[in-house]
Amino acid sequence: MPQDKTDTPDASPAPALAASGLLDGVSLTVAPGEIHALIGPAGAGKSAVMETVLSGRTPKGASVEIFGRRRARERIGGMLQSAAHDPDRTVAATVRAVSRLYRRPLETAAALDAVGLSDAAAARVGALSACARRQLDFALALVGNPSLMVLDEPFAGLDPEVRRRLRELVRALGDHGRAVLVATQDVNGIETLADRVTVIAGGRVRASGTPEALLDRLGDSAVIVFTLPSADLPDHFPQGLRPVTEVREGRARLTVRNPTPALADLANWAFREQVPLARLTVERPRFEEAYRSIVEAAETGGGAP
Numbered sequence: 001m002p003q004d005k006t007d008t009p010d011a012s013p014a015p016a017l018a019a020s021g022l023l024d025g026v027s028l029t030v031a032p033g034e035i036h037a038l039i040g041p042a043g044a045g046k047s048a049v050m051e052t053v054l055s056g057r058t059p060k061g062a063s064v065e066i067f068g069r070r071r072a073r074e075r076i077g078g079m080l081q082s083a084a085h086d087p088d089r090t091v092a093a094t095v096r097a098v099s100r101l102y103r104r105p106l107e108t109a110a111a112l113d114a115v116g117l118s119d120a121a122a123a124r125v126g127a128l129s130a131c132a133r134r135q136l137d138f139a140l141a142l143v144g145n146p147s148l149m150v151l152d153e154p155f156a157g158l159d160p161e162v163r164r165r166l167r168e169l170v171r172a173l174g175d176h177g178r179a180v181l182v183a184t185q186d187v188n189g190i191e192t193l194a195d196r197v198t199v200i201a202g203g204r205v206r207a208s209g210t211p212e213a214l215l216d217r218l219g220d221s222a223v224i225v226f227t228l229p230s231a232d233l234p235d236h237f238p239q240g241l242r243p244v245t246e247v248r249e250g251r252a253r254l255t256v257r258n259p260t261p262a263l264a265d266l267a268n269w270a271f272r273e274q275v276p277l278a279r280l281t282v283e284r285p286r287f288e289e290a291y292r293s294i295v296e297a298a299e300t301g302g303g304a305p
Contacts, residue, residue, distance in 0.1 A: 002110035014068035016179030021062035023203035035174040037194035046183040050152040054078040077146035087126025102144035111143040201298040222259040227278040
């Protein structure tokens, strides 16, 4: 997290972001110091929400306030999925130009260092890789030293090491009192990144709360995990267990409300067919299972805000 003399947590009592009436009634509140993840499948409306928040242009009946004000451009930094930059300008010059739009910006070098782009400061924007362009977009969102950051798919298309670095940066921003709204389709590890999560599908909020609260929606569900000898489920795998079993490279995850009957069926099948079930464990569901349950309920008409 870049530090300078202006880098202090926001003391405003108002929410960093209070939005309502977006899309089909989407409402969002982000507190100072909170990382709020907006997640949902492709086409759910995440980018439309982010663009509305950043543009300041609200449709009829909608409201967007930044720290209690309808217009607070100097306090918000944004990163959308695509951005056009002068390909002949250097990376440092591009960041420096944006910094001049703010009253208390970070140093250009500090912003580039935070996203891991210091070595490319003198490079032309047009020569950057796709990953480096996303790092540049992140630096441009950060350089204004904003109290609220709005990041649309900031981890998409990144190299693994860069992805890890930017996720740690987002977490550090929250720890230093910044508010962050991040939209993503990638829910892997979201419970360690976000303080609060809102799931949208079909332009509507389907669930909102802490990651732990969304996990609790699965009740007493359990996940039976085991390794198969083959990469896929064998043809003779029990039909009753197939709909709740997911296999990736031979590692199976079987999600059920009550694990006891499923374990009995699985053990009987394995004994009968002489199939070894290596590394068998019973675990609490991952956040991905809770998310998938919410989205599937919405797709079948069972979702509720």
